[in-house]
Amino acid sequence: MSHETGNHTVSHEAASHEAVPHEDAPHGDAPHYVAARVQRALAEDERTYELGIRVDIRGDLLFLRGQVEGDERRLLVAAVAGETAPGLKVRNEVTVVEVRDPGEEETL
Amino acid sequence: MKIRVAAVGDVHLGEDIRGRYRRRLEGIEERADVLLLAGDLTRHGTPEEGRIVAEEFRDLPVPVVAVLGNHDYQSDAEDEIAELLGDAGIRVLTDDSTVLDFGGVRLGVVGGKGFGGGFAGKCASEFGEPQMKSFVRHTREIAELWHKALKGLDTDYRVVLSHYSPVKDTLAGEPLEIYPFLGSYLLAEAVDSEGADLFLHGHAHAGVEKGVTPGGLRVRNVALPVLGRAYAVYCLGGEDPESC
Numbered sequence: 001m002s003h004e005t006g007n008h009t010v011s012h013e014a015a016s017h018e019a020v021p022h023e024d025a026p027h028g029d030a031p032h033y034v035a036a037r038v039q040r041a042l043a044e045d046e047r048t049y050e051l052g053i054r055v056d057i058r059g060d061l062l063f064l065r066g067q068v069e070g071d072e073r074r075l076l077v078a079a080v081a082g083e084t085a086p087g088l089k090v091r092n093e094v095t096v097v098e099v100r101d102p103g104e105e106e107t108l
Numbered sequence: 109m110k111i112r113v114a115a116v117g118d119v120h121l122g123e124d125i126r127g128r129y130r131r132r133l134e135g136i137e138e139r140a141d142v143l144l145l146a147g148d149l150t151r152h153g154t155p156e157e158g159r160i161v162a163e164e165f166r167d168l169p170v171p172v173v174a175v176l177g178n179h180d181y182q183s184d185a186e187d188e189i190a191e192l193l194g195d196a197g198i199r200v201l202t203d204d205s206t207v208l209d210f211g212g213v214r215l216g217v218v219g220g221k222g223f224g225g226g227f228a229g230k231c232a233s234e235f236g237e238p239q240m241k242s243f244v245r246h247t248r249e250i251a252e253l254w255h256k257a258l259k260g261l262d263t264d265y266r267v268v269l270s271h272y273s274p275v276k277d278t279l280a281g282e283p284l285e286i287y288p289f290l291g292s293y294l295l296a297e298a299v300d301s302e303g304a305d306l307f308l309h310g311h312a313h314a315g316v317e318k319g320v321t322p323g324g325l326r327v328r329n330v331a332l333p334v335l336g337r338a339y340a341v342y343c344l345g346g347e348d349p350e351s352c
Binding site: 069072100102 | 112114119120122124125128129132136139140151152179182305306313314326332333336337338339340341342343344345346
């Protein structure tokens with residue numbers, strides 16, 4: 001994972017900001033922190049309150065993955081992420097939970 | 109006689125999906141004797157969402173027992189939500205128990221929201237800063253109340269209903285780093301010491317359905333994204349599956 005590509009997954013610690021040269025980017029804007037800010041916004045913004053969305057940054061692309069309960073919530077997740085990271089293009093791969101019929105019971 | 113327990117958690121109802129879940133409950137009386145709701149019934153935890161939940165689950169042909177989840181606490185209106193659900197005939201457990209009678213066969217349900225802290229050997233302790241002590245104490249006190257509630261519950265079957273998980277098994281798929289925020293082994297320890305037939309929880313959307321406590325108690329994660337179906341049904345009394 002290199003600084004040049006700006007790749008980052010918020011849940012992976014491998015992309016250490018220590019590898020980022022000072023002259024290239026301030027540490028505060030490292031993809032590591034941007035992804036963390038987006039994930040925090042999704043959890044704390046009252047429009048979303050979504051705690052289970054995975055945020056990945058690859059170059060200038062911001063990927064969102066996870067599940068929500070409705071179409072409107074899916075769009076709001078992308079909107080909040082886009083506002084939090086305005087320089088990145090949002091790729092919204094969040095899906096709406098599919099709810100099937102109850103199906104077979106389990107005997108315990 | 110057997111008892112069929114329907115269960116689901118994390119339905120996260122709100123204005124945008126009002127009424128959508130209700131139609132999935134049609135015919136539940138053909139499949140189950142009782143419906144248990146494992147918390148995170150709302151998204152914002154507002155009284156308005158609490159009313160939507162009450163409408164969605166009221167007047168069902170089977171009794172409904174619920175616990176709240178962390179989302180239901182978000183707007184500091186958990187007591188009001190519990191009251192709204194209670195007014196709709198839904199029994200909300202707050203670290204206590206209820207007994208349901210099905211033609212002479214008694215089902216005891218014990219539980220509440222639960223809380224986190226982590227799992228044996230890799231968990232937080234009541235040590236250091238007051239905030240850390242408070243965090244762990246909250247879970248310990250809940251576990252003690254559940255232990256006490258189970259001890260006084262003399263029924264044919266006993267089910268524990270929680271939002272947080274008692275084991276790691278059902279968290280598989282969640283990031284390891286957040287396990288301490290998804291549950292605590294203290295919940296399992298309290299229940300294992302008294303015994304029960306089933307432990308139901310939600311909260312871990314990316315987890316898996318099936319697990320077991322160190323004491324051999326079956327654990328089921330019934331979070332809606334995990335189930336992918338309207339609710340799961342567990343038949344207690346499995347020695348004669350034909351009668352389920």
